[in-house]
Amino acid sequence: MDALKATGEDSLAKVLNAYLQSLGFNATYLNPRDAGIVVSDTPGSAQILEESYKNLYKLRDREEIVVIPGFFGYSKSGKLITFSRGGSDITGSIVAAGVKADLYENFTDVDSVFCVNPTIVDNPKEITTLTYKEMRELSYAGFSVFHDEALIPAFKANIPVCIKNTNNPTGIGTIIVSKKEPQLNPVVGIASDTGFISIYVSKYLMNRELGFGRKLLTILENEGISFEHTPSGIDDISVIIRESSLTKEKEERIIARIKEELDPDYVSVERDLALIMVVGEGMDSTLGLADKATHAFNKAQVNIEMMNQGSSEVSMMFGIKSDKVNDAVKSLYEIFFG
Template sequence: MKVAKFGGSSVANAEQLQKVANIIQDDKDRKVIVVSAPGKRFSDDVKVTDLLIALGEAYFKKQPYEEELQTVLNRFQEITSELKISDQIIHDIKDGVQGILASNDSDALKMDALKATGEDSLAKVLSAYLQSLGLEATYLNPQEAGIIVSDTPGSAQILEESYEYIYKLRDRNEIVVIPGFFGYSTSGKLITFSRGGSDITGSIVAAGVKAELYENFTDVDSVYCVNPTIVENPKEITSLTYKEMRELSYAGFSVFHDEALIPAFKADIPVCIKNTNNPRGMGTIIVSKKEPQPNPVVGIASDTGFISIYVSKYLMNRELGFGRKLLTILEDEDISFEHTPSGIDDISVIIRESVLTKEKEERIIARIKEELDPDTVSVERDLALIMVVGEGMDSTLGLADKATHAFNKAQVNIEMMNQGSSEVSMMFGIKADKVNESVKALYETFFE
């Protein structure tokens, strides 16, 4: 049995859904299908999920929301008309949205239900289309499929008991189409995963049914070793390990939501990234282990939007609990840290700029000064992180030397570097305006 997940670009319109149906028919082992909501049809288009979020935000502000609702209805009307299937789903969407808004649920639960409307409706459309082609197929609600999640709106976590229920999908003979992105709490409330959560659903279902393979269909032939908007025609990666993909996803690769692989990883299920527009292409396979390579570096990822809080104090290393106290201050402000490079008298805490409001920053700096009595405390903005990723890097001589020479060649100053704690990556902190030239120099060093 294979589980196939189709992303937003793969289900954006009727033409793409016809390709999806052909892919499903091409392999009888593709028995469980997970779908996203319709994505962009062209570069300036708006994803259906974004329209539904805008609808909800307008409603909560007591502003008109009919335009966003009508745009969603028009998108689905266009799809059903071109596929020549019933347009009953249009009425269901309209009634469903009105029912959500009129319910007694909290605003957070209402927003989750609105956001899930795109995936849920698309799954019904695809199952109806497969039936029109003479295939034995059915729509299956995540609650019926056994996807039971924690009661945390917008950030659901799968409950272990789910896998026992999901395994029963193996007993079904028909093709099952499941909407991604959401599950149900034990009390029966619809709860969504974090954004990009359809990938999480696919991974959960693959683990639950103990699939031979989890196929994730998107709009690229494979994962590239570097962002193709920075380097023209970069090399493709044919195989990755879970650890490598996790590091790359964290540092800016957008192919996968960075939590998506955890269920598949735990169940040791191979994941193959494939192109809906070129389904016979090799794609990229993600596995637990792979054979050592002469060049252990598989990819270079970059992401901007980071801040460094720098704290210096003479004899810091002799002061018991200094690091714990510093991180506790961040914890009290609900801020998680990304990296903590340190020396004997200083420490930097790297956090995402998006989580640090002006008010939080002022409170944090004031508490650090008051509670830790540092010699120096400062905040450095506009940082980018670049990750050089590959298993086996820790046992290969000269990689850090090559990397630092690449930065020197690009005339980029390294603000910070961290490798010791990871077997699969080297992290470099630089100024955000130097990302492109740095990535190009590293690509030339490791791949050309």
Template sequence: MKVVKFGGSSVASAEQLEKVANIIKADKERKIVVVSAPGKRFKEDEKVTDLLIELGEAFLDGKDYQNAMNKIVNRFSDITTALGLDDMLLRVIQDDIASVVASDQANELKMDALKAIGEDSLAKVFGAYLASTGTNATYINPRDAGIFVSDQPGNAQILEESFEKLYQLRNRDEILVIPGFFGYTKQGTLMTFPRGGSDITGSIVAAGVKADLYENFTDVDSVFCVNPTIVKQPKEITTLTYREMRELSYAGFSVFHDEALIPAFKAKIPVCIKNTNNPSASGTMIVSERKLNGNPVVGIASDTGFISLYISKYLMNREIGFGRRLLNILEDEHISFEHAPSGIDDMTVILRESQLTPEKEERIMSRIKEELKADTISIERDLAMIMIVGEGMNSAVGVAKNATAAFANANINIEMINQGSSEVSVMFGVKSSNLEPAVRSLYDMFFNQ
């Protein structure tokens, strides 16, 4: 049995949905389909989820939301008309939006319910289209499928009892079409996963039904070893381990949401990244273990938008609880940290800049000075993080030497180095303006020499 997930670009139009249907019908083992909301059809297009968010924000602000409503209905109308489906589906979509808007739910629950309409509506449309082609297929709601989640709007986590319920889907004869991105609490309240959560749904369902393979269809033939907007025609990755993919996705790779593989990883289900527009391409396999090919580095990931919070205090290393108290200050401001390299008398905490508002920054600096009696506190902005990833690095000699040589070749100063305890990754901090030349130099070092 295969569970198949299709991303937003794969379901953006009627033409794309016809391709998806052909992919499903070409392999009788593809029994469960998870779909995203319609994405962009072209560069300037709008994603349906963004339109639903626009509608919800307009409603909550007391503004006219009819324009957003019309855009959403027109997107689905274009699809249903081209596929020759009944207009009743459009009325269902309009009724679903009207029902959520008119509900007496709290605002955050209302936004979750609105955002989920994109995936839910597309699953209904695609289920109806598959059935219209003579395929034994049907839409199934996540609640009926057994996707039960924690009570955390916008950040739902799967509950363990879901997996036993999901396993029963193996007994169904039809091809099942399940909307991604959301589940239900045991009290019946809709909750969404973090943005990009349709990948999470696919992984959860694959783990629940104990699939032999989880296929994730997107718009690329395979995963590239580096961002193709930085390096032209980079090498493709044929095989990755779960740990490598998770490190890469966390550090800026856009193929997967960084939480998406956890259920598949735990269930040891192989994952294959494939292209909806070129389904015959072999794609990239993600597995528990792989044979090393001689190059210790499998990929280079990068991202901008970081800052470093530097704290120095003489004899910090002898002060029991210093690090805990520092991180408690961040916790009180609801700020998570990315990395925290330290020395004898100093400690640096790497944060996402988007989390630190001017008000929070002022409070944090004041508390560190008053409560921790720090000698020096400073913030460095405009940082980028570059991560080299590979299972082979923990047994290879000279990886760090070659990496730092690549930075030197590009005449770039390294602001920070941090090696993960898993020894699968090494992270470097540089100024954001140096990100692209640094990545290109690293690529030349590890993939061209």
């Protein structure tokens, strides 16, 4: 199946190579196997192996244009294995890291990264500079312009990434770097995503019970479910998970185990949740941002179901009902960028 899925990318690379040659360029098509891209044997979710970078470095001094198809590599046994969906971004980042490039340019269908989803807010402001951390937060919460896993090779190699428009290659685009100068408004973007569920557990004196959180997460782990966030208080905790990962059967087993093994006072499941992320490095040194955000929700008459802010303060997470997402995002945009 992976070999079939990779056909499109492979064929396109061959067509591009032939086109470049027809224009008189010295171009060469190079299959990922010949380029030395070695990946784990996990179909549909390949992970790059370290030896790939040494293999790719050998391409650095080649004088011709090398065209490598994205989206797939080869396992040590020689089997074609694809990355996750959108994995061509990952291949580009891997190759850039392998040859120790000065810059990785990623071409897409927009001029740059917008500070908010343009399908929600008309003509939103463009972002000229982002840090890797900021882009990771935005990608996680719905910004699909760049694959979040593609940041890893570039980040580790400290290679700037420039996102540009294929149809407007002379545009400035958005540059992603390790560090940037402090901004007057540290908020760079507002992202949103739907399809979440919250498992809420309450127990008096929970904070004194050794290992309560670990036991709760172990129950989820046993069911093969990863969590997104865990907002908590001294006597309660919510675990946010993707709705798509929780079948009715799994939900029943999880709730039964929580009641049996943790003896909570109360446990419930809340559906149809959306997460909104207000993102920006430097928020930790700027007063009043949380107040501005809650004011925006209040102005839009949107109730905040939960909120969470990591210690790094790169983002603030707000959980709301899914049908209120657009109203909330528009209000937040007006507060921070209007």
